[in-house]
Amino acid sequence: MEEKTKLQIMLEKKEHIMQGGGEKKVAKQHEKGKLTARERIALLFDEGTFQEYNIFMKHRCHNFGMEKVDTPAEGVVTGYGLVNGRGVFAFAHDFTVLGGAMGEMQGMKVKRIQELAMDAGVPLVGMNDSGGGRIQEGPATSYGAIFYNNVMASGVIPQISAIMGPCAGGTVYSPALTDFILSVDKTSQSFITGPKVIKNVTGEVVDAEKLGGAYTHNTVSGVSHFFCENDEDCIEKIKTLLSYLPENCREMPPEFPCEDDPERRCEMLNDFIPEDLKKAYDMKEIIREIADDHVFFETQALYATNMITGFIRMGGCSVGVVANQPRTLAGCIDINASDKAARFIRTCDCFNIPLLSIADVPGYMPGTNQEFGGIIRHGAKMLYAWSEATVPKIVMAVGKVVGGARPAMCSWELHPDFIFAWPTAQMVVVGAEGAVDICRKHELKAAEENGEDVAALRERYIEEYKEEFFNPYKAAEYGKFEDVIEPADSRRIIINTLRLFKNKQVVLPAKKHGNMPV
Numbered sequence: 001m002e003e004k005t006k007l008q009i010m011l012e013k014k015e016h017i018m019q020g021g022g023e024k025k026v027a028k029q030h031e032k033g034k035l036t037a038r039e040r041i042a043l044l045f046d047e048g049t050f051q052e053y054n055i056f057m058k059h060r061c062h063n064f065g066m067e068k069v070d071t072p073a074e075g076v077v078t079g080y081g082l083v084n085g086r087g088v089f090a091f092a093h094d095f096t097v098l099g100g101a102m103g104e105m106q107g108m109k110v111k112r113i114q115e116l117a118m119d120a121g122v123p124l125v126g127m128n129d130s131g132g133g134r135i136q137e138g139p140a141t142s143y144g145a146i147f148y149n150n151v152m153a154s155g156v157i158p159q160i161s162a163i164m165g166p167c168a169g170g171t172v173y174s175p176a177l178t179d180f181i182l183s184v185d186k187t188s189q190s191f192i193t194g195p196k197v198i199k200n201v202t203g204e205v206v207d208a209e210k211l212g213g214a215y216t217h218n219t220v221s222g223v224s225h226f227f228c229e230n231d232e233d234c235i236e237k238i239k240t241l242l243s244y245l246p247e248n249c250r251e252m253p254p255e256f257p258c259e260d261d262p263e264r265r266c267e268m269l270n271d272f273i274p275e276d277l278k279k280a281y282d283m284k285e286i287i288r289e290i291a292d293d294h295v296f297f298e299t300q301a302l303y304a305t306n307m308i309t310g311f312i313r314m315g316g317c318s319v320g321v322v323a324n325q326p327r328t329l330a331g332c333i334d335i336n337a338s339d340k341a342a343r344f345i346r347t348c349d350c351f352n353i354p355l356l357s358i359a360d361v362p363g364y365m366p367g368t369n370q371e372f373g374g375i376i377r378h379g380a381k382m383l384y385a386w387s388e389a390t391v392p393k394i395v396m397a398v399g400k401v402v403g404g405a406r407p408a409m410c411s412w413e414l415h416p417d418f419i420f421a422w423p424t425a426q427m428v429v430v431g432a433e434g435a436v437d438i439c440r441k442h443e444l445k446a447a448e449e450n451g452e453d454v455a456a457l458r459e460r461y462i463e464e465y466k467e468e469f470f471n472p473y474k475a476a477e478y479g480k481f482e483d484v485i486e487p488a489d490s491r492r493i494i495i496n497t498l499r500l501f502k503n504k505q506v507v508l509p510a511k512k513h514g515n516m517p518v
Contacts, residue, residue, distance in 0.1 A: 021096030107142020129165030307337035360399030
């Protein structure tokens with residue numbers, strides 16, 4: 001029998017490892033509607049560009065018969081390659097190998113790839129499909145080191161996490177420390193404690209999908225940023241997201257050829273806002289109208305829908321949009337909207353993405369549940385995020401800008417680079433009725449004592465107040481708006497302003513770090 005060459009031995013070893021947990025387990029993965037780790041890697045990276053790391057790594061556990069257990073690639077595929085021609089590191093748990101459970105050596109593989117991504121200064125994508133820690137190895141798992149690296153990489157390189165299967169216990173915290181999370185419908189579940197533990201401890205009965213499924217984390221908890229139909233949709237969204245982000249905090253986001261005329265007028269905007277600002281409209285129509293090719297890549301689209309966040313391109317450049325949505329809660333800012341916006345503002349600032357605030361906000365959401373829930377603390381996060389941000393900041397007021405919600409959308413005092421309004425904008429402290437009741441209380445009381453028609457007098461005062469203040473010009477007189485423009489000209493003005501402030505430099509006060517009201 002002919003002796004195998006060293007090359008043949010190597011190729012056979014790799015071929016075995018490429019099979020993961022074997023045909024039966026691969027078939028079971030497919031039956032659940034999931035791709036395997038290697039199929040996911042192949043979809044993410046440009047063909048022929050992926051270089052795998054530590055393919056031969058093995059565990060060194062000898063407890064519970066583990067010395068006889070084969071774990072190809074140690075249950076996780078790691079490496080680097082090109083995504084649409086740009087460098088990216090990635091890891092993908094292999095659920096066909098011990099359910100993707102993490103032991104000591106798997107943790108070392110992930111830790112290694114995190115550190116290499118930071119050294120190279122390129123994004124890191126994690127495709128998570130793991131039942132949690134490898135119980136047979138006890139305390140040998142390396143979650144803590146991975147969490148530490150997540151924090152060290154935060155704000156340095158983009159970190160994107162896809163939840164593509166079960167993620168329990170420690171496995172969920174690494175994604176929670178990253179910049180963006182994507183969840184796949186019906187196949188992803190992430191929670192700290194599962195349904196059985198919850199039932200045993202609290203008596204609550206809940207299934208895994210309701211507890212930690214994609215829909216829950218996109219609508220209720222706000223943990224996830226993107227709801228994905230399947231693995232293919234998830235990976236396509238990752239590629240799109242990467243296209244808006246730079247490779248690291250020292251780089252600018254990529255610029256794309258723009259065939260949509262930067263000078264294009266947006267005629268539909270001239271009569272888009274209703275005369276009665278109490279009537280709802282869809283703010284997303286404004287966003288799409290000013291965007292290159294009318295494309296808007298929204299983040300957290302199903303969560304806190306009274307606040308809109310997401311990416312557009314203007315003149316080929318990435319822009320982060322923060323906008324109120326009058327169709328939900330009249331655009332009021334509540335606890336969840338505050339958290340959503342503040343997080344997005346800080347993420348854009350980390351990665352040199354200019355910010356556009358589009359304001360039509362009647363105030364903060366009133367109510368005891370909001371006050372007891374800490375709306376003061378949560379709302380302050382937006383003030384902190386806007387003040388701290390050093391990227392170009394543009395504010396476009398299209399409707400109501402009322403009271404304490406004014407700085408929450410980046411008022412003049414928070415140093416935007418250009419703050420302008422449409423003729424439909426109104427910047428006031430309170431509503432006309434409240435203002436009259438405060439400012440005209442003596443006149444109204446005197447009229448009541450004299451037997452005059454108080455209701456008619458109050459109505460006249462309200463109309464006078466509206467005539468005086470419910471327009472953008474009083475605010476412009478005080479410099480709170482730096483221009484009032486024709487809405488159709490919005491796209492041109494924003495693009496020209498972004499071009500001018502492209503090389504903006506701001507030096508913040510020297511400090512270890514600020515103390516954001518978390």
